Amino acid sequence: MEKVNILIPFHLPKIKYLKKLILSFQKNINYIDLYLIFTNEKEYQITRKHIILKKIKILILPDNINHNLLLNKNIYPTFKKFYGLEKTLNKNKFSICIDSECIFLNLDNIYEICKNYCIKKEIYGAKNLQNITINKYSFNFLKNFMDIPKNNLNLEIYHWFSDIPIYDNEIVTKFINDINFNNYDNFINKLSWEAFDYNIYVYYCCLFENYQIINLNNLGFNLNWSLECNTDLEVFDKLKHKGINISWRFWKFPKLSYDVKILYHLDR
DSSP states (O other): OOOEEEEEEOOGGGHHHHHHHHHHHHTTTTTEEEEEEESSHHHHHHHHHHSOOTTOEEEEOOTTSOHHHHHHTTOHHHHHHHHHHHHTTTTOSEEEEOOSSOEEOOOTTHHHHHHHHHHHOEEEEEEOGGGHHHHHHHHHHGGGTSOOOOOOOOTTEEOTTSSOOEEEHHHHHHHHHHTTTTSHHHHHHHOOTTSOHHHHHHHHHHHHSOOEEEEGGGGTOOBSSSTTSBSOTTHHHHHHHTTOOOOEEETTOSOOOTTOOEEEOTTO
């Protein structure tokens, strides 16, 4: 059975959520390889004293990067996700980067979900000027490393947390190379908190890999921004009727189904 990488950037204040996530991982060992990405050896050693990390794979950031700048710019989570992607490219075909405040449900078909997602190449969102700064910073981050082709991307469409952040590792191989990630210090200098990891990747995929960002407002949905925040309790049923299956939910959302694989924002 082919597995999927799931990458979790971790830091100690989130340890109570990590315990819940690991309990849910134990029921899904056959379907995923779970990687925890630690800031340093000390953080890892403290964590393993409190939690049994059996069958969990460990990544630790190197000492010879600018940890002070990562901390001051508040970009540890994003950098850790990119670091995890770089180090696990050849482990499985697909990766998922999420935070520790999540739990897994039944992941028995997560590989097929990732495969279909990367074949369909559609990202869903809605018009939201409130968060347009994040979109612009994420898009403009790419300009530090490459010439941007002419495009019709609408940066007003906000898509963060609309669906599981799935990465096609064949694309990630090119992406990591094109953004010169292995020059860690230069990468850290260019990165800002407003440039979100998955948004950067999505824009790269739209520019070079024929992905599309779909404005759900144009399909008749009234969303506050992405599917992370919606006011329609039937929205996921309506999306499914249009052939759009969303595989995760905010944990407080009242309607769950077999289609839901991950719950997020347990800290909210």
